[in-house]
Amino acid sequence: MLALQEIEKIYFTDEHAVRAVTDITLTVKNGEFVSFIGPSGCGKTTLLSIIAGLLEPTSGTIFMNNHKMEGYSKETGYMLQQDYLFPWLTIRQNVELGLVITGLHTPETSSRTMQLLEQLGLGDKADVFPAELSGGMRQRAALVRMLAPEPSLLLLDEPFSALDYQTKLKLEDLVSITLKNQHKTAVLVTHDLSEAIAMSDRIFLFESNPGTIHHTFDVPEMLRSLSPFETRNHPSFHSYFQKIWEELENVESQYQDST
Amino acid sequence: MLNHSIKTQHRLYLQQKTKEKRRVLWTQSMLAVTFFILWEAASRLAWIDPLIFSMPSQIGLLFLEKVSDGSLLVHTSITLAETAAGFLLGSAGGALAAFLLWWSAFFSKVFDPYLVILNAMPKVALGPIIIVIFGPGILSIIAMATLLSIVITTIVVYHAFQQVDDNYKKVLLTFGATKKQLFHYAVLPACYPTIISTMKVNVGLAWVGVIVGEFLVAKQGLGYMIIYGFQVFQFRQVMLSLIVIAVLAAVMYKSIEALERFLISRRGR
Numbered sequence: 001m002l003a004l005q006e007i008e009k010i011y012f013t014d015e016h017a018v019r020a021v022t023d024i025t026l027t028v029k030n031g032e033f034v035s036f037i038g039p040s041g042c043g044k045t046t047l048l049s050i051i052a053g054l055l056e057p058t059s060g061t062i063f064m065n066n067h068k069m070e071g072y073s074k075e076t077g078y079m080l081q082q083d084y085l086f087p088w089l090t091i092r093q094n095v096e097l098g099l100v101i102t103g104l105h106t107p108e109t110s111s112r113t114m115q116l117l118e119q120l121g122l123g124d125k126a127d128v129f130p131a132e133l134s135g136g137m138r139q140r141a142a143l144v145r146m147l148a149p150e151p152s153l154l155l156l157d158e159p160f161s162a163l164d165y166q167t168k169l170k171l172e173d174l175v176s177i178t179l180k181n182q183h184k185t186a187v188l189v190t191h192d193l194s195e196a197i198a199m200s201d202r203i204f205l206f207e208s209n210p211g212t213i214h215h216t217f218d219v220p221e222m223l224r225s226l227s228p229f230e231t232r233n234h235p236s237f238h239s240y241f242q243k244i245w246e247e248l249e250n251v252e253s254q255y256q257d258s259t
Numbered sequence: 260m261l262n263h264s265i266k267t268q269h270r271l272y273l274q275q276k277t278k279e280k281r282r283v284l285w286t287q288s289m290l291a292v293t294f295f296i297l298w299e300a301a302s303r304l305a306w307i308d309p310l311i312f313s314m315p316s317q318i319g320l321l322f323l324e325k326v327s328d329g330s331l332l333v334h335t336s337i338t339l340a341e342t343a344a345g346f347l348l349g350s351a352g353g354a355l356a357a358f359l360l361w362w363s364a365f366f367s368k369v370f371d372p373y374l375v376i377l378n379a380m381p382k383v384a385l386g387p388i389i390i391v392i393f394g395p396g397i398l399s400i401i402a403m404a405t406l407l408s409i410v411i412t413t414i415v416v417y418h419a420f421q422q423v424d425d426n427y428k429k430v431l432l433t434f435g436a437t438k439k440q441l442f443h444y445a446v447l448p449a450c451y452p453t454i455i456s457t458m459k460v461n462v463g464l465a466w467v468g469v470i471v472g473e474f475l476v477a478k479q480g481l482g483y484m485i486i487y488g489f490q491v492f493q494f495r496q497v498m499l500s501l502i503v504i505a506v507l508a509a510v511m512y513k514s515i516e517a518l519e520r521f522l523i524s525r526r527g528r
């Protein structure tokens with residue numbers, strides 16, 4: 001279980017101090033898939049970076065399975081908005097990068113990673129360079145790179161937002177199924193409400209200035225068990241979408257009134 | 260059927276390309292030959308002063324003479340060794356300094372104004388100081404060549420290190436990379452193109468440093484041949500040295516290009 005307790009982050013710049021997020025307390029169960037949505041600048045990326053250990057919170061604590069997490073933990077994997085595959089390395093070298101850095105690179109982990117690459121349909125691309133791949137293929141390779149050292153908690157910062165719609169739908173399904181099969185816990189940041197509903201078990205709606213959790217939505221059981229694509233096509237999807245959409249509108253107008 | 264015609268067209272396209280390449284090469288050679296013939300003729304017909312500009316045939320004779328008595332080989336190898344040493348010290352030293360600046364933000368802030376001054380300084384003006392420190396010999400010449408390239412290499416390479424997209428580092432940090440790993444796996448490979456192009460510039464700078472150094476102190480070397488030829492009004496010798504320098508500098512530049520191609524062919528981009 002991932003537990004955040006009263007996380008606060010203040011950025012200091014020459015001009016002023018910005019309170020990016022404050023009073024964030026939440027838990028994510030093992031194997032659960034949750035999403036963060038909210039207006040731009042409400043601190044979603046900040047919070048994700050804190051969980052990943054890339055940023056230190058100004059105050060508050062994070063627990064992972066009842067152990068305090070500080071800095072880098074080999075339990076977490078992080079996927080950025082763009083793939084950031086290294087253009088000078090082949091796909092094989094790229095996806096094994098995490099193994100090399102963490103010192104886990106052995107013939108076994110390497111062949112396991114190759115299997116995963118094959119499962120995601122990139123088996124024949126192992127020895128080509130990223131420039132020769134399409135956007136969707138590159139993002140799949142980035143997914144394999146993240147999964148290679150076998151983290152149990154996955155942090156996804158808008159991983160599909162740079163893709164075209166069709167590729168995005170396919171990749172949502174692929175990621176969802178891959179993570180379900182491997183019983184991973186996942187936190188997804190997204191701007192796309194329908195993506196949040198399609199993929200997650202729970203949705204945290206954030207508000208800005210300062211960034212806090214405004215509301216938590218439990219996605220109905222019957223949508224949860226479906227794949228993202230099936231969820232989008234389910235009759236109850238639209239009404240559920242409408243419900244959260246109104247709340248989202250509230251948050252955004254509230255934000256605009258205050259500025 | 261269609262496939263067949265595409266193949267034919269591709270062959271035609273390749274033939275066109277080879278033909279064009281040949282034409283360029285032929286024109287290039289003709290240009291060079293014409294230049295030397297014109298030079299020879301102009302000198303013989305006294306359109307230009309043969310004492311100053313000499314002529315290719317005379318230079319060729321001198322070349323054979325200096326090759327057979329072994330003196331050209333000695334001069335050339337000394338200059339080449341100095342240039343190579345200056346080039347390597349300047350490039351490697353500059354890259355190392357850039358690495359240290361990247362490693363320590365404090366260091367780089369402290370040294371920033373000094374780098375600006377050193378870079379703006381015309382290094383050749385330091386000639387007398389260098390000679391006093393390193394003595395009137397080969398060491399001073401190498402120091403001059405090194406000094407000419409080391410500061411600009413430091414600045415350019417350090418700047419490139421800083422420009423590397425933070426997200427590449429972020430990827431590595433999510434795997435818990437150390438600072439050394441960040442440098443090895445992200446920063447350095449991302450900067451290979453800059454490092455190579457800096458090296459190309461450094462070849463030229465090393466030659467400048469060595470020739471100026473030889474003007475000032477040497478008793479041997481191609482720069483010495485130039486300055487000596489000038490003093491005794493032997494312009495044949497000056498011209499010969501110039502031609503040898505031009506050829507060698509071009510060869511060095513081309514070998515860096517070959518290194519570049521080798522590195523890039525391994526990177527796929």
Ligand SMILES: Nc1ncnc2c1ncn2[C@@H]1O[C@H](COP(=O)(O)OP(=O)(O)OP(=O)(O)O)[C@@H](O)[C@H]1O
Binds near residue numbers: 039
């Ligand atoms: N390095 C930084 N220094 C100073 N302020 C920052 C820094 N990074 C983010 N901020 C500020 O913190 C707040 C939250 O930023 P963050 O990037 O976490 O938002 P976000 O929810 O991810 O936005 P988006 O949806 O646009 O990606 C913003 O007001 C931003 O200006």
Ligand SMILES: [Mg+2]
Binds near residue numbers: 044045046
């Ligand atoms: Mg963000």
